[in-house]
Amino acid sequence: MLLLLALAVALTAAAQRVIENPDIDYVPTWITLTEITLGNDRTVVKAELRNNPNPWVKVSSDTDLIDPATGNKYHILGAEGIELDKKTYMPASGKMLCTLLFETVPASVERLNMVKEGNRSDNNIYGIHLAKSAPKVPAVGEDGIDPWTMTAEYYMSLPPSGAEVNIDYRRHRGMEFCKSATAHVKVHLDNYSPELGVTTVRLMSYDHVYHDETSVLADIGSDNTYEADIPIEHPQFILSSFPAKVWFLMPGDTLEVFHTINSDNTAFRSRGESGMINALNYPLHDRLNYTRGFERYKQMTDSIAAGRAATEALIGQLADRYNRVWDGTFAEQCLRDTPLSSFGKELVMVNVACELLEFMEDIYAEYNRQGEIKNKAEDGSTYYTTDPDFEMLDHKRMFNAIHDYCLFVYDNPLTLMSSRTLGIFNRSEFDPVFSKYSLFEYEYIARRLYGQQTEARTLLESKQRIDEQNMRDYGIGDCFMAEMARARSHITLILSPLYYSMDNLGDEAVNTILSTGYDFLTTIRNPYIMRKMVEEQMRVKDLIAERQAARQGESTATEKSEKKSPPTPAEEILQRIIEPYAGNLLYLDFWGMNCGPCRRSMIAQREIVEQLSGEPVRFLYICEEKTSPRKLAEQWMKEQSIKGEHIYLTVDEWNRLAQMFEISGIPHAVLVDRDGKVITNGFHLSSADDLRKHLK
Template identity: 20%
Template sequence: MNKKTIITFLLALVAMAGQAQTIPQDWFKTDTVTVKGRIEGFDAERFGFTSMTCYLYDVMEKDNNTLVMDINSDGTFEKSFSINYPMRLKFKSSGESKVGFSEIPFFVRPGETVDITVRLNEQGQYECYYNSGSSKDVERWLKSDLQLQKMCSRLYDFKGEFDEANNIAEQLWHDMLERIDTVSRRDNFTPMEMQLAQAEMQNQFAFSLIDYAFEYADRLMPWQQQADGSWQQIVTDSAALRPTMDVNNYRLLKRVDFDNPLLMTDQLYYFTLNRVQWARPNKESTLSGVAGIKDRLQKSYAAYKQLMGIDHLTLTAQLCIYMWMQQSYDEWKTYEKAFPLYLSSFTHPYIRQKAEQFYQREMAKTELTSPLPNGSGIEIIRNIISKYPGRYLMIDFWGMGCGSCLISIQNSKNLRAEIAKRDDVKLIFISYDNTAGGSDAYKKFVAEWLADEETICITNADFSRLRELFHFNAIPHYETITPDCRRVRDDLRINGYDNFDYELQRLLDKLK
């Protein structure tokens, strides 16, 4: 079979993938999974780490999460957590590995236990061996060197015009199909592994094409500081920006099966949803209240159908709306007719079920604060609280590798100088670094921008534990702690500096 025949065959196979797959009845369900096993010959000093971290992006949950798994002195490990559908995940070493081994990839379905042994292979390299669970069934795919994300960099890093980008995308699609064919034949993929590889490819492709459009638009709409200190995006070339609104420039997305639930197994899918949500052809509503929600939903329906080249709301489109419903809950929760509008968008039974559960759970909340979470790492927060009795604390979790964190700190210097005059609140800045006490770059930044603030730099491992305790992944992330050592509910906490006085006063009024 020549190369052209192979590509033609695979194109047809991808097109039929949604019809060909048989998804088990219990594919979508909320249940606990357990990952356990042993690293043979583990020695903490020689390996360079004692814990591993997994970033969990579950599109069914409002908040992302970080999972920390401790490695015992004998090399054994075990971690249990909840998911809503099968996922490919990985635990990565929380510190810098000294032995070349740094991650444990696995594939798991809700309700499963995955048993993994990590040991040296014949080449003297550490390798994962799967003893049970779905990971054993798709081991060849988990260990494969498909490198699809690396291949896609030629598209999402491209700086040229749309026509040329689409030519690159066309070639990329064929190259990835050929790569899957080569690797799957060499490693003897099973039919399920082939479907997972194809879903991974389609997910990477969709993200890369829309991400290229995002970057293209951002270059034409740079942020500029105004006279009043605020920042606004300024369009430098409106004519050059028009292609980002032209649905025809996204025509290759029609090849992606956005109804395929296997797309969800890839952690990149969360970011693909974000890109689809905010794709330029998706227009914002200028209306407010329930009318604005209805108007935006109608515009979203039309935009998603055009983007995906299909006449119904796909699984991916419904998940975009579901995520938007969760993210904007604080804006629409007071409108009685808002939730039925969202609910009418969901024809997928599991999405509809999760939407109803989310709404019931949020509406049932009555407590404005909750006790601090218990677990390893919380002593860091308790020590801070003890230094500032009687004050509200706003904790800013940030990092030197986070551009938006640095910009937020730089832009808020004058605002923070005013906040510092108050005796009822204190700002706390917690960052992380591999170097004890922070790198030279960290110390230089703190000296210039945070010299008068309470700053704490902890290890990557300790920062991951705080992420797990406070249930967040992305930074900057903000938490508000009351003088009686309680955590403020997410919809009432102070989120940054721009509306600090208003948000603090709102909180004080609510807590009276």
């Protein structure tokens, strides 16, 4: 009897195979698999669902286990512990156990994916290994340290540097840190699978004077790494498209990043101080009890909903934290025991201060937006007026709260290195302090165009009057941020549009506006901004000269060889997109569902599309399907009557075209002629005639 029982147990064990804690290439944040049992009548998957407390998780009845080697599907049959297709709300622990039952998976299958049709790829599971892999051997470096352990905890375990913090922001006015060199980045990925649909990555640096991105494209190799050389003019944070992170880089340094997808597990190793700064930057922020992400957004919306007093109280709390960054409190309590150099400590302080200022500006703007009244003009356009009964927050009050230390950011060139540089500069251009500078230049140009005699010193005197007013109202006169705001405004609102509008203005007006650029330089003191302005002024001048010469039949372009090289992957993607519309003038609009200006532009262009409906012109609206899901995009375009061709790209296809067309932001338009050649990259469309003239 005992022999028969033992035989039965042995046969049962042979009939099913249990894999505990299976090795998985990629797991999303909402689920993890703890055990898989391959049986004769079904496959049992034990899982742990995960989310924040209270939010829900849902397992669909459309879920399949798929053998990627054959494409065979094994459908879900049911579940225990949860109901399929029903929202399961998470308990306080944020975790819930369940069992998923699937059709029988043959014993010969070595690897599975768990996929719901129509899901975003990063919500599926890829590479469930049904046999245990060999244990990973730590990639110990020459120093004997596993680089995956070089996190904030590792760096904080090092002896303190004892370096003092020099917070005299004025010593950086010479911009001695601007030393152009190439930095090297290598990124190691864990919890990654190419089945996510991402095999290329864009690494982007930013020129904050030109308001422009420079990007390089890197391919993720079979070893789950990618690397690239990035030329940068000064230490700065660069943006990676995958993972969507910012990393600090110093010119000439080599930075290695060790990142686990869908987690905060990131380690850094570098030859210089880049790695240590990356590892310690945000953990040191947290010592100041600083909130970010969703918590920050909720803190803002809750205070605004509670009313003016609560909103002012929150701004006051942030102002107090900002002051503590510079009054010695932060340096003493948060930085003294770190191994950072004086430069590293000062950079962390600037980062913290910029984040706090950015948050304060956002609260100020969001609260006052309640006092805006949306109106509709007779032509259907929208404009806003101010509710006279609404009491706006006083911007001066915010600056008064940080009066003693406001110049530690606003007159500090190290803001160029902050992880929040883009946000700080963008907001400064539109706040009441710095937005005045663009207006006085417009007035100056108008006087020149209409023949009123004026001299360069008038521009300088106008600038000085604004400096004096800002000093009285906000305690900020001429400073680094003011010069940046003026330079950015001059380039983006005057120089760049000038090239595209020169045909409508005429040569005399174009030359007059160009000459104001040299007058404008008299208002700039910072050597870095001055150099960038001169370079851009000369670049636009040369472009305009070439266009004027070409228009007069005196092309200055040199003859180029007609020999064609093999098409690049990006060119092949573009050809595949435009080929079905051969013989038409093509307007390619790169957009995204999460881009408000993109959607407003598409709505504004509806009349132009209608006017050209009978002519050989096609409008191609191109988006990346991961961030702009097809179903949602099609629904919105149907509701808004957006006519045209709808093109959806993978992440890799989008990255390659973004690299080819140097797309630094969307919307971005490209014009392709009827022969399939790109006419204009960065096309500005304002009327149907802008396109009709290319049909002649």
